[in-house]
Amino acid sequence: MPTIYEVSKLAGVSLATVSRVMNNTSPVRESTRKKVEAAMAELGYRPNSIARSLASNRSDSIGILVSELHGPFYGAMISSIEAEFRTAGKHVIIAAGHSEEATERDGIEFLLSRNCDALILHVEAVSDEYLVQLKAKEIPFVLINRQVPALQPQCISLNNKLGGYLATQLLLRQGHRQLGYISGPLWKTDAQDRYRGHQLALQEAGLDWDPKRLFEGDYHEDGGSAGIRYFLQQGIPLTALICANDEMASGAMTEAREQGLFIPQQLSIIGFDNVMLSHYTYPKLSTIDYPIAAMGQMAARWVLKEVYQQKQPELQLVFEPRLIERDSCVVQPQP
Amino acid sequence: MPTIYEVSKLAGVSLATVSRVMNNTSPVRESTRKKVEAAMAELGYRPNSIARSLASNRSDSIGILVSELHGPFYGAMISSIEAEFRTAGKHVIIAAGHSEEATERDGIEFLLSRNCDALILHVEAVSDEYLVQLKAKEIPFVLINRQVPALQPQCISLNNKLGGYLATQLLLRQGHRQLGYISGPLWKTDAQDRYRGHQLALQEAGLDWDPKRLFEGDYHEDGGSAGIRYFLQQGIPLTALICANDEMASGAMTEAREQGLFIPQQLSIIGFDNVMLSHYTYPKLSTIDYPIAAMGQMAARWVLKEVYQQKQPELQLVFEPRLIERDSCVVQPQP
DNA sequence: AGACTAAATGTAAGCGCTTTCATTTATAGC
DNA sequence: GCTATAAATGAAAGCGCTTACATTTAGTCT
Numbered sequence: 001m002p003t004i005y006e007v008s009k010l011a012g013v014s015l016a017t018v019s020r021v022m023n024n025t026s027p028v029r030e031s032t033r034k035k036v037e038a039a040m041a042e043l044g045y046r047p048n049s050i051a052r053s054l055a056s057n058r059s060d061s062i063g064i065l066v067s068e069l070h071g072p073f074y075g076a077m078i079s080s081i082e083a084e085f086r087t088a089g090k091h092v093i094i095a096a097g098h099s100e101e102a103t104e105r106d107g108i109e110f111l112l113s114r115n116c117d118a119l120i121l122h123v124e125a126v127s128d129e130y131l132v133q134l135k136a137k138e139i140p141f142v143l144i145n146r147q148v149p150a151l152q153p154q155c156i157s158l159n160n161k162l163g164g165y166l167a168t169q170l171l172l173r174q175g176h177r178q179l180g181y182i183s184g185p186l187w188k189t190d191a192q193d194r195y196r197g198h199q200l201a202l203q204e205a206g207l208d209w210d211p212k213r214l215f216e217g218d219y220h221e222d223g224g225s226a227g228i229r230y231f232l233q234q235g236i237p238l239t240a241l242i243c244a245n246d247e248m249a250s251g252a253m254t255e256a257r258e259q260g261l262f263i264p265q266q267l268s269i270i271g272f273d274n275v276m277l278s279h280y281t282y283p284k285l286s287t288i289d290y291p292i293a294a295m296g297q298m299a300a301r302w303v304l305k306e307v308y309q310q311k312q313p314e315l316q317l318v319f320e321p322r323l324i325e326r327d328s329c330v331v332q333p334q335p
Numbered sequence: 336m337p338t339i340y341e342v343s344k345l346a347g348v349s350l351a352t353v354s355r356v357m358n359n360t361s362p363v364r365e366s367t368r369k370k371v372e373a374a375m376a377e378l379g380y381r382p383n384s385i386a387r388s389l390a391s392n393r394s395d396s397i398g399i400l401v402s403e404l405h406g407p408f409y410g411a412m413i414s415s416i417e418a419e420f421r422t423a424g425k426h427v428i429i430a431a432g433h434s435e436e437a438t439e440r441d442g443i444e445f446l447l448s449r450n451c452d453a454l455i456l457h458v459e460a461v462s463d464e465y466l467v468q469l470k471a472k473e474i475p476f477v478l479i480n481r482q483v484p485a486l487q488p489q490c491i492s493l494n495n496k497l498g499g500y501l502a503t504q505l506l507l508r509q510g511h512r513q514l515g516y517i518s519g520p521l522w523k524t525d526a527q528d529r530y531r532g533h534q535l536a537l538q539e540a541g542l543d544w545d546p547k548r549l550f551e552g553d554y555h556e557d558g559g560s561a562g563i564r565y566f567l568q569q570g571i572p573l574t575a576l577i578c579a580n581d582e583m584a585s586g587a588m589t590e591a592r593e594q595g596l597f598i599p600q601q602l603s604i605i606g607f608d609n610v611m612l613s614h615y616t617y618p619k620l621s622t623i624d625y626p627i628a629a630m631g632q633m634a635a636r637w638v639l640k641e642v643y644q645q646k647q648p649e650l651q652l653v654f655e656p657r658l659i660e661r662d663s664c665v666v667q668p669q670p
Numbered sequence: 671a672g673a674c675t676a677a678a679t680g681t682a683a684g685c686g687c688t689t690t691c692a693t694t695t696a697t698a699g700c
Numbered sequence: 701g702c703t704a705t706a707a708a709t710g711a712a713a714g715c716g717c718t719t720a721c722a723t724t725t726a727g728t729c730t
Contacts, residue, residue: 004716004717016681020679022717026677027678050394053385054685054715070611071407072406072410091428091445093427254617282617338687339687348709350687351688361707386685388687389686389715389717390714
């Protein structure tokens with residue numbers, strides 16, 4: 001593997017000039033640039049990114065921490081982030097936090113130790129104070145799907161409350177009055193916000209809010225099926241069900257069917273996130289779109305702008321969810 | 336951020352000794368080790384991985400190239416690879432190849448330029464010769480889901496033929512005689528192999544192989560629905576359908592239902608891969624399990640052993656698929 | 671043409687670590 | 701107690717690049 005030194009010798013210029021040609025960091029006469037480029041081509045020179053990083057104190061790498069690497073949700077997010085950085089010549093280092101505080105801290109430590117220029121964090125378990133402290137350290141970072149008041153300008157989030165509101169509103173519009181709600185773990189802020197949106201929609205419609213009609217799930221399929229069993233066992237009549245994510249909606253759908261209910265005729269179900277699986281269910285799941293790819297891209301642009309000083313169009317920090325109507329919610333037949 | 340130099344000063348030893356303490360690269364007296372560790376703790380020292388890489392000529396990073404970052408299949412693979420390396424203190428750099436030759440080469444170039452110690456490649460479009468040439472370069476790599484004869488010892492693959500065989504065998508055992516097959520793009524070797532397994536099973540059962548009963552799909556949902564339309568239009572009677580992956584099976588299922596067929600009563604469908612979506616379909620999809628997580632882990636171990644000289648249990652290069660019976664295939668009722 | 675300024679290029683000092691080789695210190699043998 | 705040997709430590713030379721600063725070359729003006 002040839003080094004910059006060999007290139008400079010072959011081209012008959014100094015190291016510095018070769019470096020300048022590579023980085024466009026100061027003007028070089030056209031003729032010398034040509035010579036250098038020819039030498040690079042002849043040797044098949046490829047700059048050593050490690051050496052470059054050490055000298056320049058940039059690693060051109062961005063750390064990403066997500067809860068899970070598999071699963072449709074994070075896949076879409078990582079995918080859009082990688083694409084954005086790739087065209088910018090940066091690369092992405094990935095770690096998983098598994099929604100546990102210790103693992104998340106660990107992951108951040110790990111990324112820090114790899115000398116990332118910036119971090120993009122989708123963390124849930126770590127405390128706000130921890131993040132504020134992290135800010136005090138040298139490293140710039142963006143938060144996805146989390147609002148920390150002190151860190152406002154670096155939080156990219158979804159209006160989860162609006163999402164819960166939209167989902168509920170659809171069902172109300174369809175004439176449903178007996179609603180159930182399966183939430184995510186309520187210590188997670190997004191789960192709380194979605195539920196608040198639900199409550200707001202109920203309230204606006206002048207409906208009572210009944211705590212029995214809330215079941216706290218786990219954002220996994222099991223949560224959905226457990227929710228269905230809960231409502232049935234408690235004898236709570238339901239014509240429509242809101243699930244705080246698509247996986248729980250899927251679990252609920254399966255369980256409801258096993259319990260003999262026809263979906264959507266006897267029970268309308270709406271999910272949240274619009275991950276890929278919502279295409280695959282039968283009936284196809286109505287849901288709330290979480291524009292995670294766009295948000296990932298925005299996070300990448302944030303970094304490009306704030307850390308690498310690239311000019312970027314106006315950054316958008318808050319995203320709006322959108323209602324996706326498919327087949328799992330229908331108008332409540334008049335009794 | 337403190338450097339090794341400051342640690343050495345505080346501990347009253349030389350740089351070399353601190354380095355030795357960190358890397359266990361040669362024995363250090365217990366008392367000095369204590370001193371050094373105390374100094375590191377006091378300063379909150381964290382080694383600079385960039386500098387370390389430059390000096391040692393290792394980057395402790397492994398490049399991974401997959402076709403897509405999103406989607407359940409690659410997610411599972413990346414997840415298991417990351418987990419394995421993470422515990423080894425290595426990290427993973429990811430690029431997407433999008434099943435296109437130019438992009439794949441590009442991705443490899445990109446990873447090479449990041450000074451990866453090794454690559455794990457899930458490539459489809461790039462030629463065998465290219466890979467053989469790559470081997471001639473300095474960089475070690477493993478291939479996942481690909482067999483290159485000259486690169487045998489670094490290929491981790493699934494016995495795809497057996498998978499096609501198993502799927503077909505199930506349907507035959509269930510009494511089906513009118514089978515259809517929706518393959519992946521036949522320029523992909525895995526698509527070919529799966530189909531060969533299908534042919535073999537037919538042959539063993541003494542059944543004719545009819546080229547009209549093959550539809551070449553694209554491994555996406557559309558391929559599945561197009562396949563159903565094809566069989567219907569051609570008036571080819573079918574009681575069971577083998578799809579070369581789960582996505583096409585899902586597409587086929589949806590389309591068949593829209594065409595008025597009851598699944599599985601009128602048409603049994605089996606998929607391939609056992610990706611997450613196969614849980615979500617209705618009826619739940621019977622399929623062939625592709626142990627992608629295990630294979631990813633094995634690829635990581637290959638690297639740990641061959642590149643980092645870590646001792647590892649015997650490496651397994653060929654994996655066997657397994658039949659997963661769910662609800663989408665039933666015994667063919669006697670006519 | 672000479673003086674002055676701007677543009678282009680070169681020089682060399684690091685960046686923070688690893689690692690070879692030399693040196694010092696402890697251990698053992700007699 | 702003194703040498704022979706092994707163990708522990710230190711000194712210093714890079715790894716391949718960037719970049720501040722110095723120097724040279726070209727360009728402009730009078």
